[in-house]
Amino acid sequence: xSRVIVGMSVSLDGIAGGADEADWxxxxxxxxxxxxxxxxxxxxxxxxxxRDDADSELWAESYGRIGAQVMGRTMFDxxxxxxxxxxxxxxxxxxxxxREQERVVKEGGTSYTFVTDGLESAVKQAVExxxxxxxxxAGGVSVAQQAxxxxxxxxxxxxxxxVLIGRGLRLLENLGGEFIPxxxxxxxxxxxxxxxxxxxxx
Amino acid sequence: xSRVIVGMSVSLDGIAGGADEADWxxxxxxxxxxxxxxxxxxxxxxxxxxRDDADSELWAESYGRIGAQVMGRTMFDxxxxxxxxxxxxxxxxxxxxxREQERVVKEGGTSYTFVTDGLESAVKQAVExxxxxxxxxAGGVSVAQQAxxxxxxxxxxxxxxxVLIGRGLRLLENLGGEFIPxxxxxxxxxxxxxxxxxxxxx
Numbered sequence: 001x002s003r004v005i006v007g008m009s010v011s012l013d014g015i016a017g018g019a020d021e022a023d024w025x026x027x028x029x030x031x032x033x034x035x036x037x038x039x040x041x042x043x044x045x046x047x048x049x050x051r052d053d054a055d056s057e058l059w060a061e062s063y064g065r066i067g068a069q070v071m072g073r074t075m076f077d078x079x080x081x082x083x084x085x086x087x088x089x090x091x092x093x094x095x096x097x098x099r100e101q102e103r104v105v106k107e108g109g110t111s112y113t114f115v116t117d118g119l120e121s122a123v124k125q126a127v128e129x130x131x132x133x134x135x136x137x138a139g140g141v142s143v144a145q146q147a148x149x150x151x152x153x154x155x156x157x158x159x160x161x162x163v164l165i166g167r168g169l170r171l172l173e174n175l176g177g178e179f180i181p182x183x184x185x186x187x188x189x190x191x192x193x194x195x196x197x198x199x200x201x202x
Numbered sequence: 203x204s205r206v207i208v209g210m211s212v213s214l215d216g217i218a219g220g221a222d223e224a225d226w227x228x229x230x231x232x233x234x235x236x237x238x239x240x241x242x243x244x245x246x247x248x249x250x251x252x253r254d255d256a257d258s259e260l261w262a263e264s265y266g267r268i269g270a271q272v273m274g275r276t277m278f279d280x281x282x283x284x285x286x287x288x289x290x291x292x293x294x295x296x297x298x299x300x301r302e303q304e305r306v307v308k309e310g311g312t313s314y315t316f317v318t319d320g321l322e323s324a325v326k327q328a329v330e331x332x333x334x335x336x337x338x339x340a341g342g343v344s345v346a347q348q349a350x351x352x353x354x355x356x357x358x359x360x361x362x363x364x365v366l367i368g369r370g371l372r373l374l375e376n377l378g379g380e381f382i383p384x385x386x387x388x389x390x391x392x393x394x395x396x397x398x399x400x401x402x403x404x
Binding site: 014160162164165184189 | 215362374
């Protein structure tokens, strides 16, 4: 059965995004920088080379199990031009938005479906499209928070960068105000990043 | 040379304390519960029994290197009665406070020294008292934040409990607004807690 996963890179103080582009751009490399030189990540972007190490294997394992993705409109608008004609998702992507728009099919297995009836509907459509593989809620921060608060998330797959950012959007807040018990299912790390995976206990 | 360490238990969302006692009491067991059954922790409290496992060894290693502690007045007032005549610190403790008070010597190596000229002075006195061993900034949250923001801290030694608390005081905020680069020096975990140790990079 598909599991719904919030998979994101965060700083040790939990920052996963900026208040806006100008806020995020100077710091995104500190939080996400660990992926840019991985062979597996580069291959997904259509690039050659990169480090073929434990982090690269872990990235490949984390993203290899994903059959569909859900993202917010802000993240989509931020990234769509950069992602180009052969986007790095290689899977159906469901975008939560208020604006109706025709489905867009790109190269390499990526499609963009615009969902106007809410996050829960987007997750449900993604689970169907994933055909038993897992569903990644890739961001932004607000969509991930809403999904956790709504009880839609089975797993947190966090990649913790060794830095305190001190400003921006914190992933694990605005979660609805109830305790959410977790179970640690993986702890792994290199000098550049620490990987923490948790299942949500229901 | 002594290292100055912020050593605290936090939830995965970074909560290490409550807004007040009524806020903290119902949740403290979720964040700190991993220590209460450890043989090493129990021995420090003068109690017998407990689990003699990897978490217990790690607690003993983390606290065995501590030669003096610094804490805030709120934490002191919260705990002093409970800690009793033979407190669990077994080392000099320096309390940052506005109220002058005579030094108090307890059994088992613990003393309480009340420092009225600020946190930096308390840390300096603790480093002298530690005689080459390390200095623990044990809390509360506000004192730990101030110490990090002031550049007084060499190491973060965090014990991450598998729970999202969703309210209370977050350890890693109000840190002065500058990026603080870290180096991961230890990653270890059991099902009950994940231990993350970082050096502050200067």
